[in-house]
Amino acid sequence: MPKKITILGEKILPGKTYQIKTDIARLHTRTKVEVPIIISRAKVDGPCVLLSAGIHGDEVNGVEIVRQIVAHKYNIPDAGIIICVPVVNVFGFLIKTREFPDGKDLNRSFPGAKNGSxxxxxxxxxxxxxxxxxxxxxDFHTGGDYRFNYPQIRISDDDDYTFNLAKIFGAKFVKYSSEREKSYRASAVASGKKVLLFEGGKSLNINPKVTEVGVTGVLNVLEALGVKNFPESHTPFKEEKEQVVFNESKWIRANASGMYRSLVINGEPIEKGEVIGLITDPYGFFEKKIKSPISGYIICLNHSPIVNQGDAIAHVAIENIKTN
Structure with a gap:
């Protein structure tokens, strides 16, 4: 006999899909801003998986990943429950900004308070x-501003079970990283949940490669958990031939201000001393090379054509754990 489950005041019955719109807050015009939550339950009991995106309202590539999961009906489970929240921060999504209307970063506001901001x-x-x-x-994220993250999974330290799920997800890079204070990931982990944080792409941009990696990764995990079963003929699944696991990384910063041109490829290895980009003036009189101080893999590139001295222009993963 399937157990009784109630979410957001709605009885979630086996074999049913629900779209629940919650409006816990309003704009200053008193206008409701509804957050659609899509809940699908199988007839067979099993794990409950939450797919969320858009905690930062301008990180739309994650929204596209969860949207595709729903559009292709991959969110209909064979066992357990799948909850999809394509846009957590609808407020920010409406006006294409990272923050909530009160100016706060939602991802620095967890676990929250009933009577807080x-x-x-x-x-x-x-x-x-x-x-x-x-x-x-x-949970799906992108790089901020012009910073384009190569698809990667971030997980908590010393959690072998989550590490195995990250490997199954199949993104090229897996990073052990401490949870940021008051972040959604930190609060979810503290409450006993297993969390994979996906980073890929940049804000206000949808990239087909990032989307493909995200969707494929979700399907890999759902199948591994027994939540979704796919026929052998169904072959969208693929893992990177090489997965790099690391817990240390370093930002390379602009050594001058000017126009910036990158000379490296995101996701590829670099060597210490390699020229990764050029900074020039707009007039043809000044050119300065930027050399990498370390060896590793490029996991993020700044796509801005104009930089100031000290701006982060490339993020390098230092391969210090193991690879496949």
Missing amino acids: LASKFAHFFMNEIVEHVDYCI
Whole structure:
């Protein structure tokens, strides 16, 4: 006999899909801003998986990944429950900005408070009404501003089970990283959830390669958990031939101000002393090379054509654990 489950006041019955719109807060015009939450339950009991994106409203590539999961009906489970929240921060998504209307970063407002700021109240709602019911979380992010993250999974330190899920996800890079204080990931991990944080692409941009890696990774994990079964003839799944696992990385910064031209490829290895880019003036009189101080793999590139001295222009993963 399937167990009784109630989410957001709705009885979630076996074999049913629900779209619940919650409006826990309003704009200053008193206009409701609804956050659609899509919940699908199989007839067979199993794990509950949460797919979320858009905690930062301008990180739209994650929204596209979860949208495709729903559009292709991959969110209909064979066992357990799949909850999809394509746009967590609808406020920011509406006006293409990272923050909540109160100016706060939602991803620095967890676990929230019932009577706190707007962002804090929403974080409290999200943790207590949604995350409370789940076993696994996959949260999708992108780089900020012009910074393009090569697809990667970030996981908590010393968690072998989550590490194995990260390997199954199949992104080229897996990073052990400490949880940021008051982040969604930190709060979810503290409450006993297994969390994969996906980083890929840049803000206000949808990249087909990033989308493909994200969707494929979700399907790999759902199948491994027994939540979704795919026929052998169904072959969208693929893993990177080489997966790099690391827990240390370093930003390379601009050594002058000017126009910036990158000379390296995101996701590829670099050697210490290799020229990674050029900074020039607009007039043809000045040119300065930027050399990498370390060897490693490029995991993020700044796509801005104009930089100031000290700006982060490339993020390098230092391969110090192991690879496949």
